[in-house]
Amino acid sequence: INFKNVVGVSRQKIPFGIAQIGKAFRNEITPRNFIFRSREFEQMEVEYFIPPGDDVWGEFHEQWIQDSKKFLLSVGLREDLMGWDVHEGDSLAHYARACTDVTFRFPFGEQELMGIAARGNFDLTQHSEGSGKSLDFFDDQTKEKYIPHCIEPSLGVDRLMLALICSAYAEDEVGGEKRTFLKFHPAIAPIKVAVLPLLKNKEQLVSVARELFEKLQMRYNVQWDAAGAIGRRYRRADEVGIPFCITVDFETVEDDAGVTIRDRDSTEQIRVPLDEVIPYLSKAIDGF
Known part of the structure; x- marks a missing residue:
C-alpha cells in the first residue's frame, strides 16, 4: 500500500524492499500448541520489488530462499529440524509464480514456519485497481514503465521463538x-x-x-x-x-x-x- 509513497519520498530504484514487523490478528477457531497458533501474534515480512520478466524473478526468489536459510541458522535454528516445502500445482496460489515454505519439526509435528513467495505483480495490480491510482514505476535506466513484481518473505515471530526454544533445549549429565x-x-x-x-x-x-x-x-x-x-x-x-x-x-x-x-x-x-x-x-x- 505504501509503495507509491516510499518511491516518491526515498527515490528508491528497483530492486528494493520494504520491511515491516507488527501485531497481527486472526479469527483462529482452535488456538493451540502454546504460541504456535494464536489469535494475536507478531508478524514480520518483506515486500521486495523487482523488475518484471521471466528471466528475473526466479533468481531473486532463490536468493531470498538462501538468505532466509542463512538468517534462521544464524540465530540458532537447528538445521536437522528444518525442512523445505515447494508448492506446486494445485497447492500454489493462482497468482503466485512460486512459493517455498520453511518448515520446522516441532514436538507436535512438522509445521510451517516461514513462506517465501514470488507473487508476480498481483498485489500492486489489485491495489491500483481498487484505488484508481497508477502504481507504475518508471525505470530511468531502461526508460520503461511497468508494474513491479514482488518477492514476499513472511515469518511469524512467535513461531520462530518457539522453534528457537525447541532447538535450544538440551540434556546431558554432569x-x-x-x-x-x-x-x-x-x-x-x-x-x-x-x-x-x-x-x-x-x-x-x-x-x-x-x-x-x-x-x-x-x-x-x-x-x-x-x-x-x-x-x-x-x-x-x-x-x-x-x-x-x-x-x-x-x-x-x-x-x-x-x-x-x-x-x-x-x-x-x-x-x-x-x-x-x-x-x-x-x-x-x-x-x-
Missing part, C-alpha cells in the same frame, strides 16, 4: 546428575551473563561482584544471583539459557587472580583478570 539447559545462541540469549559472588555474607566478595555487575549492565542484560550453593546457581542459569556465569571467589580478592567464567554448554571454567572480563565477553558474545 557429575552423575541429569542437566537440562537451553543452548541459546549468545546473540539471542535474553540474559547474557550471570554474576555470582561465591558467598553472599562476605562483603569483600559481594562488593567486587556488585561493581563488576554494574559495569556489565552498561553493555548486557545481566543477572545477579547470590542465593544458594554455587552449583545450584549454575543450574538455574543453565535452565534459562545464560551463556556465561562469572564467579567472584576468595582468589579474586586475596590473590588478584581474576574471576572464574563458566561456559554454559561445555561447563568448562577459566580464570580471567578483572580488567579483561569485558573484552573476553565482547569477543564471546558479540563475535559469536
